[in-house]
Amino acid sequence: MEKEICRISIATSWLADEYTFYEDHRIKRIYDHHSLNSNNVEWLKPEQISKQNKDKLVKNCPEEHKEEIMQILDYP
Template sequence: MEKEICKVSISTSFLGDEYTFYENDKIKRVYDNNSLSSDVTEWLEAKQISKQNKDKIIRKCPEEFKERIMLILDYP
């Protein structure tokens, strides 16, 4: 497994939604569909993440990782 850069949570008050970014530009998302379907894991490419979620990720990203995460997400 590649080395992790950081995790960014864009969870709502009810459902979890966390993105983990890796040095090989891979993105893992762990989220809850609903209260009965939690911790669903999927591997994503940047183009599969909505502009709205990219905005949220960048806003919540730790400052020291922001530039690297923006490159991975091809943001803006």
């Protein structure tokens, strides 16, 4: 497996929503639908992530990884 760049959470106060970015540009999302359906995993391509979520990811991204994450997300 490729090396992880960083993890970014855009969770609400009660539902998890975390994205893990890898050097090979893969994106893993772990999220909760609701309290009884948690820790769902999906692998995403940048075009599958909404503009709203891309905004949140870039905003919450650690500064040292922001440029690389913006490139992976093709943001803006």
